[in-house]
Amino acid sequence: MNMQNPNFLLMVEGLTVSFDGFKAVNDLSFYVEPNECRVIIGPNGAGKTTVLDLICGRTKATAGSVKFKDKELLAMREDQIVHAGVGRKFQTPSVYEDLTVFENLELSYPKGHSVFGALTFRRDANVKARIKEIAETIFLEDLLDEKAAYLSHGQKQWLEIGMLLIQDPELLMLDEPVAGMSVAERKKTAELLRRIVEDRSVIVIEHDMGFVADIATRVTVLHQGKTLSEGSMERVQNDPKVIEVYLGH
Amino acid sequence: MERSSNRLFTTQDILGFAVLAVIIFIVLPMALDSFRLNLFGKYLTYAFVAVGLVLCWGAGGILSLGQGVFFGLGGYCMAMFLKLEASTPKNTAIQSTPGIPDFMDWNQLTALPWWWEPFNSLFFTMIAVVAVPVVFALIIGVAMFRRRVGGVYFAIITQAFAAILTILIIGQQGFTGGVNGITDLRTLHGWDIRTNDAKEVLYFVNAGLLFACLLIAQFVRKSKLGRLLIAMRDQEDRVRFSGYDVASFKIFIFCLGAAFAGIGGAMFTLQVGFMSPTLVGIVPSIEMVIFCAVGGRLSILGAVYGALLVNWAKTSLSESFPELWLLGLGGLFIAVVMVFPNGLAGVYAEHIAPRLSGLFGGKTGAAKSPKETPAE
Numbered sequence: 334m335n336m337q338n339p340n341f342l343l344m345v346e347g348l349t350v351s352f353d354g355f356k357a358v359n360d361l362s363f364y365v366e367p368n369e370c371r372v373i374i375g376p377n378g379a380g381k382t383t384v385l386d387l388i389c390g391r392t393k394a395t396a397g398s399v400k401f402k403d404k405e406l407l408a409m410r411e412d413q414i415v416h417a418g419v420g421r422k423f424q425t426p427s428v429y430e431d432l433t434v435f436e437n438l439e440l441s442y443p444k445g446h447s448v449f450g451a452l453t454f455r456r457d458a459n460v461k462a463r464i465k466e467i468a469e470t471i472f473l474e475d476l477l478d479e480k481a482a483y484l485s486h487g488q489k490q491w492l493e494i495g496m497l498l499i500q501d502p503e504l505l506m507l508d509e510p511v512a513g514m515s516v517a518e519r520k521k522t523a524e525l526l527r528r529i530v531e532d533r534s535v536i537v538i539e540h541d542m543g544f545v546a547d548i549a550t551r552v553t554v555l556h557q558g559k560t561l562s563e564g565s566m567e568r569v570q571n572d573p574k575v576i577e578v579y580l581g582h
Numbered sequence: 583m584e585r586s587s588n589r590l591f592t593t594q595d596i597l598g599f600a601v602l603a604v605i606i607f608i609v610l611p612m613a614l615d616s617f618r619l620n621l622f623g624k625y626l627t628y629a630f631v632a633v634g635l636v637l638c639w640g641a642g643g644i645l646s647l648g649q650g651v652f653f654g655l656g657g658y659c660m661a662m663f664l665k666l667e668a669s670t671p672k673n674t675a676i677q678s679t680p681g682i683p684d685f686m687d688w689n690q691l692t693a694l695p696w697w698w699e700p701f702n703s704l705f706f707t708m709i710a711v712v713a714v715p716v717v718f719a720l721i722i723g724v725a726m727f728r729r730r731v732g733g734v735y736f737a738i739i740t741q742a743f744a745a746i747l748t749i750l751i752i753g754q755q756g757f758t759g760g761v762n763g764i765t766d767l768r769t770l771h772g773w774d775i776r777t778n779d780a781k782e783v784l785y786f787v788n789a790g791l792l793f794a795c796l797l798i799a800q801f802v803r804k805s806k807l808g809r810l811l812i813a814m815r816d817q818e819d820r821v822r823f824s825g826y827d828v829a830s831f832k833i834f835i836f837c838l839g840a841a842f843a844g845i846g847g848a849m850f851t852l853q854v855g856f857m858s859p860t861l862v863g864i865v866p867s868i869e870m871v872i873f874c875a876v877g878g879r880l881s882i883l884g885a886v887y888g889a890l891l892v893n894w895a896k897t898s899l900s901e902s903f904p905e906l907w908l909l910g911l912g913g914l915f916i917a918v919v920m921v922f923p924n925g926l927a928g929v930y931a932e933h934i935a936p937r938l939s940g941l942f943g944g945k946t947g948a949a950k951s952p953k954e955t956p957a958e
Contacts, residue, residue, distance in 0.1 A: 389823060415825035427820040429813040436809055441824045448834045451807035496824065 348397035359558035375555035389421040420502035426489035430482035441496035471495035487518035623785040625893035630846025632885035634839030640879035643815030648740030652715035654862030656844025661857035663707035664767035689756030711848040719840035723833035748863035763858025878927025
């Protein structure tokens with residue numbers, strides 16, 4: 334693969350993290366193109382969530398490089414990585430339960446991020462319009478005044494996706510976005526994701542193979558912190574190595 | 583779509599502020615003699631600390647068990663100024679070195695330490711009352727929050743600071759007045775603060791400053807920063823990964839709490855006429871948390887009531903049963919934690935406000951979720 338290809342949005346090279354000698358991610362490399370929906374699959378403990386943690390700065394890497402639009406993310410603080418254009422959704426829905434849906438989205442609106450900015454932040458027409466627009470995208474336009482604590486599990490997942498969308502990141506990372514969702518919610522989420530991918534790149538961790546086939550541009554299979562296989566869904570599904578460690582049983 | 587939480591004052595807030603203003607500015611001064619009014623003035627100085635704690639602890643989830651440090655620093659700054667003014671060469675003519683504070687003379691100091699010099703200026707002192715606690719809080723805040731120290735660890739470390747400062751003050755007797763503190767304070771720019779008239783004026787100045795702090799606190803809580811604090815308390819990582827530098831917000835709110843406490847400490851010195859290490863250490867710091875907890879840690883007005891009620895109970899009880907007070911205080915704290923975790927404000931929001939709104943035709947928007955609607 335040509336490492337200098339300027340067309341890649343995200344270049345992960347030789348990424349390694351070691352927890353007391355255990356290498357959760359071991360010399361991992363992969364490349365994400367603009368407008369690509371990359372799905373990472375793999376058995377439990379393969380290091381999927383750790384990879385996202387490393388990219389967004391939650392975990393510090395031991396070695397390697399993560400370049401986003403030619404900027405080295407490993408040297409940046411979490412909030413700086415967000416401002417560079419990388420959004421991250423956690424596995425368990427992380428929303429502010431004591432605040433309303435509107436306030437949840439408002440706090441994620443990309444303005445007033447300094448102490449002074451937060452003190453003087455005004456809820457102007459632009460902010461309101463943008464929040465309304467996002468709320469429609471994530472199917473919550475009727476629940477803007479509801480406290481997030483009262484939302485269903487699936488609605489909380491949508492809300493968190495909405496909180497990322499409002500920042501309009503170029504790279505969105507979603508950790509099991511459909512976990513715990515009903516069949517109907519799953520379908521709506523797949524539809525939501527397809528719309529999201531239209532103007533950005535997305536990295537998704539997912540176990541539900543039907544859902545993966547539905548959204549993936551390319552699939553990376555992780556095993557013991559390394560890439561086991563990579564390519565289209567079809568190719569990966571027919572890879573004997575993948576069948577043996579992951580899909581076979 | 584108008585959302586009430588975005589307005590600086592809801593109808594309920596205005597009512598709450600008005601009721602408290604009437605109590606503090608009219609009812610108490612009319613009902614109490616000058617001695618008791620001065621006592622309530624003293625209680626109100628603790629309310630500054632409690633309001634700061636509502637912002638740090640209630641809103642931001644940062645529990646500081648060392649607010650006495652900031653109260654003490656503010657109080658000592660004021661006391662140093664007043665002591666210098668009281669130590670004129672004429673007043674201290676019998677000392678071996680006239681013109682320096684008496685306790686320095688007793689400790690064989692022959693000159694005023696250099697860091698006492700600026701406190702000859704009232705202007706400098708007024709700035710220092712706020713600036714010294716804030717700088718101190720800034721140092722602690724940067725050291726702790728940048729390293730992501732939080733929760734119990736932060737509480738214990740702040741408590742250690744309270745212990746350290748007390749030991750330092752007691753140990754450096756010649757510079758600080760030691761365990762007795764700085765006493766025998768007389769005048770403020772020539773104005774005798776020991777008279778009943780002066781105490782009455784100081785009571786109103788204190789009350790006015792408290793309301794100024796309450797307004798600042800209200801503004802902060804109703805700004806986006808206030809909602810961010812709640813968000814940080816519940817989901818710190820989500821806030822961080824929404825592009826906020828979490829530590830800077832914690833440092834800000836901790837410094838604001840320290841500034842309030844410093845003003846309270848200075849007003850304490852002025853009204854009570856001394857400052858001593860007993861107001862700085864671990865026990866007073868924990869008492870201040872209890873004032874806040876009893877009033878309701880989510881409500882800035884609740885904190886004021888908490889400070890007033892607990893201190894009033896303390897005075898009344900310890901006048902009649904001095905040995906029982908500490909037991910009573912401990913029991914009160916346990917009761918608050920176990921029975922009404924949101925304090926008086928929580929009781930008001932859950933039981934009284936719905937009934938009141940029923941009385942007045944339900945216009946007050948009967949508390950939708952009693953759990954989190956603090957009475958203000």
